[in-house]
Amino acid sequence: MEKNKLIKITENFKGKKIGVIGDLMLDHFMWGDADRISPEAPIPVVVVARESFVPGGAGNTAANIAALGGKAFIVGLVGKDLAGKILLSEFKKRGIEIGGVTVHSKKPTIQKIRVVARSQQVVRVDKEDVQYVDDNVERKLLEFIVLHIKEWDGIVVSDYAKGLITKNLAENIVNLAVKYKKPIIGDVKPKHAPFFKNITLLSPNQKESLEISGVSDFEVAGKIIQKQLNCSVLLTRGAKGATLFENNNVKHFPAVAREVFDVSGAGDTVVAVATLALAAGANLEQATIIANHAAGIVVGKLGTATVGPEELKQYLES
Incomplete structure (x- = not known):
């Protein structure tokens, strides 16, 4: 396919308004060194040199959109806690619109705390409450979406099954997207896939496609999902690339990563x-x-990362 055409499309990313709906997380990294084993247990002692915070989960999706010049409108939930304040501050730094974020007094902000020593992840600690949101929160989120969907150019749902995406919320979002003719893409956990019938594109990885379809052959799985949900399917297959199922066509795209350091956040x-x-x-x-x-660029970076317009342009040109 003509490279210039693809580059032209990326140049049109600037200013595109995208609604990003899903589970918000704070990715907290502790970077340090480990050169001895603890006398208390057979584990390394990591001396932390620095800490960093980046948006994770649906927040990482929004950060990727913002990094490429798009205008991301994040819709989700944070707790009334320090992690929530840090996450909202990280969104603001990146120019991400936070009017759709509900601050919840009883649910904590989801955190993934990673300890990294010499570029090697040593341990991950998760803080979360995965109970579904109550009707009041669901209604508040939906009201924001109804108010803004007409001005959005596209919608992405990043569902980590951490309690934000309910059946009612998912079905309402898809119906609104269809009504207003907005492209809507879902990266959703298998147990919630049935909520997304008539979505434009579903993007599971190979393991998720097996869980959704019950079939291990990825080509058969993709076709089953396509038929069940009446949508196109972009099946990501790690080092084997990606496969697109659209109408009656199945097309394979080889992976383009030059080196792989960290696959977290590639989806x-x-x-x-x-x-x-x-x-x-x-x-x-x-x-x-x-x-x-x-994705080929982002897996070459350590930690939760994004891609810039120039990087993407150079990668498409090469």
Whole structure:
């Protein structure tokens, strides 16, 4: 496919308004060194040199959109706690709109705390409450979406099954997207996949496609999901690349990563970039190629990372 056409699409990312709905998380990294074993247990002692915070979960999807010049409107929930304040501050730093974020007094902000020594992740600590949100929170989120969906150019749902995405919320979002003819892409946990019938594009990884379809052959799985949910499917397959199921066509795209350091967050990058591409006028095949290249860049970075416009342009040109 003509490179210039793909690059032109990425240049049209700028200013595109994307609604990002899903489970918000704070990724907290502790970076340090480990050169001895603890006398208390057979574990390394990590001396922390610095700490960093970045948006995770649906927040990482929004950060990827913002990094490429899009305008992300985040819709989700944080706790009334320090982690929530830090996360909202990180969103503001990146120019992400936070009017759709509900601050909850009883649910804590989801945190993933990673301890990294000499570029090697030593341990991850998760803080979370995965109970579904109550009707009041659901109604508040839906009201915000109804108010803003007309001005959005696309929608992405990043569902980590941490309690934000209910059946009612998911079905309402898809119905609104169909009503207003907005492209909507879902990166959703298998148990919630049935909530997303008629979505534009579902993007599971190979393991998730097996859970959704009950079939281990990825090509058969993709076709089953396509039929069950009446949507196109972008199946991400790690080092084997990605496969797009659209109408009666199945197309494979090889992986383009030059080196792989960290695959965490690559799925967020894929759906963020694919949504931006569709909003910028790409067809599904073009959106897949651009998203596949973006994922190839992001897995070469350590930690929760994003891709910049120049990086993406150079990668598409090479």
